[in-house]
Amino acid sequence: MKALRVAISTLAAAGATVLFASLRAPLLSSVDWFLLAVAYQAASASFIAATVGGALGGLIEDVLLHPLKGAHAFAKALLGYAFALVAVRMVFGGALVVAATIAIAELANDVLVAALGRLLLGTRFAITSADLGGSVVTGAVGGLLYWAWRFPWKEEWRRRQRRRLR
Amino acid sequence: MSAQARQKGRGPSLLERTGFFVLSPLVAGSHQAAQAEKSVAGSIRSYFGARRENEVLRRRVSSLEEQVFALRAGAEDAAHLRALLKLAPFLPAVRAAAPILSIEERGSYRRALIGAGADSGVLPRSPLAVTAGLVGRVTSVSPRFAKAILVTDADSAVGGRIARTGEQGVVRGDGGELRIDYVSALADVRPGDLVETAGIDGIFPRGIPIGTVTRVTRGKALFLAIRLAPAAPLHRLDDVLVLDPAPSAEDGRSPSE
Numbered sequence: 001m002k003a004l005r006v007a008i009s010t011l012a013a014a015g016a017t018v019l020f021a022s023l024r025a026p027l028l029s030s031v032d033w034f035l036l037a038v039a040y041q042a043a044s045a046s047f048i049a050a051t052v053g054g055a056l057g058g059l060i061e062d063v064l065l066h067p068l069k070g071a072h073a074f075a076k077a078l079l080g081y082a083f084a085l086v087a088v089r090m091v092f093g094g095a096l097v098v099a100a101t102i103a104i105a106e107l108a109n110d111v112l113v114a115a116l117g118r119l120l121l122g123t124r125f126a127i128t129s130a131d132l133g134g135s136v137v138t139g140a141v142g143g144l145l146y147w148a149w150r151f152p153w154k155e156e157w158r159r160r161q162r163r164r165l166r
Numbered sequence: 167m168s169a170q171a172r173q174k175g176r177g178p179s180l181l182e183r184t185g186f187f188v189l190s191p192l193v194a195g196s197h198q199a200a201q202a203e204k205s206v207a208g209s210i211r212s213y214f215g216a217r218r219e220n221e222v223l224r225r226r227v228s229s230l231e232e233q234v235f236a237l238r239a240g241a242e243d244a245a246h247l248r249a250l251l252k253l254a255p256f257l258p259a260v261r262a263a264a265p266i267l268s269i270e271e272r273g274s275y276r277r278a279l280i281g282a283g284a285d286s287g288v289l290p291r292s293p294l295a296v297t298a299g300l301v302g303r304v305t306s307v308s309p310r311f312a313k314a315i316l317v318t319d320a321d322s323a324v325g326g327r328i329a330r331t332g333e334q335g336v337v338r339g340d341g342g343e344l345r346i347d348y349v350s351a352l353a354d355v356r357p358g359d360l361v362e363t364a365g366i367d368g369i370f371p372r373g374i375p376i377g378t379v380t381r382v383t384r385g386k387a388l389f390l391a392i393r394l395a396p397a398a399p400l401h402r403l404d405d406v407l408v409l410d411p412a413p414s415a416e417d418g419r420s421p422s423e
Contacts, residue, residue, distance in 0.1 A: 014189065015196045018279075021268035022200030024402065030271075063185030064193070065270040065277045065313065067305070067321070114273040124320045126274040126341050134272075 006041055006053040013037040014060050030134040031141045032106050034061050038076055039102055039142060042083030054080025066113070068121055075112035079105050095150075099143025106135040186308035193311065197267050197281055261408045262286040267311070269403070274320035274341035276400070278302065282408060283310045291369055291411040299375035299397025300324065300363060301406050312408075317376065318342060318400060325367035326376050328353070329360040337361060337376050337394065344377050344394040351390055355382050361394055371412045 013033035020028040034057035042050035058076030062069045086101065110131045117123040212219065264282030282288050284307045294301040294314055302316040315322050318339035326337035326346055335349040346361055359379040365372025377394035385391030 011192060014192055018193050018196035018267050019200050022197045022265070023203060024404065029269075059181075060185065060189065063182055063189065064279050065268060066275070067277065067315075069179065069181055110272055117273070117275070121321070124274045124340070126320070128273065128341055130271050130342075131273060 002049045009037040050080035050084040095143040095147035098146040099139040102142035103139025106138040276316040276319040325364040327364040
């Protein structure tokens with residue numbers, strides 16, 4: 001079940017990345033969908049699922065775009081482990097906290113990838129305003145998805161039905 | 167990862183080839199879904215805005231016709247002189263037009279995934295351009311997709327020349343803007359000058375606009391520090407033209423052959 005969850009969320013992230021980039025949706029194309037998939041996998045508090053899912057998603061990201069194969073895979077596997085650790089040790093207090101955690105994780109991902117590029121390819125280490133913007137947008141979308149995931153849709157629908165019947 | 171540090175500049179790895187093979191249906195499907203959405207949205211928009219758009223296009227056509235009339239005589243002269251001097255055309259043939267599927271803009275990386283590969287005739291090192299100017303070059307090719315490095319990537323280097331004076335230098339990216347290095351401090355360079363490909367690097371053919379000079383200051387040693395704004399609209403790329411790679415020195419041919 002966990003393997004299926006990892007596979008589906010990772011493939012959905014790859015699909016969303018290409019879909020929003022092809023649509024030229026400026027905000028949604030700057031979202032790191034792979035990181036959101038890792039956060040979703042870590043929500044089950046499984047270290048293995050989150051780490052393997054992170055590595056798999058990162059590897060797809062590397063194959064599609066990045067010049068250093070394994071940079072995103074390493075960063076996302078590490079972040080998957082960190083997410084799972086946070087999920088085990090802490091109780092999250094709402095969408096805002098989730099959004100902030102994801103935004104920080106996205107920034108950490110950028111720093112790790114830039115540092116690996118600097119170390120292994122000699123590329124200039126740079127964190128730009130676009131990276132900061134991407135972190136904020138990824139965090140905001142992550143928080144929104146978390147809110148939508150946790151929202152009691154069924155109860156709300158039933159409540160509305162009851163109100164209508166009265 | 168560390169093995170790649172030594173293999174920098176090689177062709178696609180087995181991992182990359184396998185990855186592209188496995189991900190091809192997903193990437194192609196997502197792109198097609200995006201195209202379908204765009205087409206529906208475009209149809210609705212054009213239905214409501216057709217009359218106004220028609221008027222704008224009419225005016226544009228008449229302005230372009232005037233330009234064609236003015237340029238025709240010059241083009242005929244140029245073709246005649248080229249034939250007399252036995253010169254090859256500056257601009258290479260277009261191999262394919264390809265959609266941009268995804269762009270990575272992280273740190274100083276500016277990479278793109280394009281929706282055409284070896285099956286469409288795309289070759290490694292093929293320059294990418296739009297009508298406004300140079301976009302980048304292909305780094306690795308799979309049957310249906312290709313990866314490219316954009317001119318603004320920190321690893322990108324293009325042989326460039328100031329079109330007005332002919333001063334040559336190396337155009338490099340820094341993740342956002344461009345700069346041209348190794349232009350002598352004695353050179354006459356002004357903001358607004360066009361910088362185009364020099365055709366000296368064995369990759370990019372001569373004469374493709376790269377950018378416009380925005381700032382000129384005294385740099386280190388004997389060179390100027392020149393900043394450029396990219397000529398191509400790199401933030402809103404839809405499709406790119408894949409050009410024939412310039413014959414390299416290793417091929418043993420001169421560019422005019």
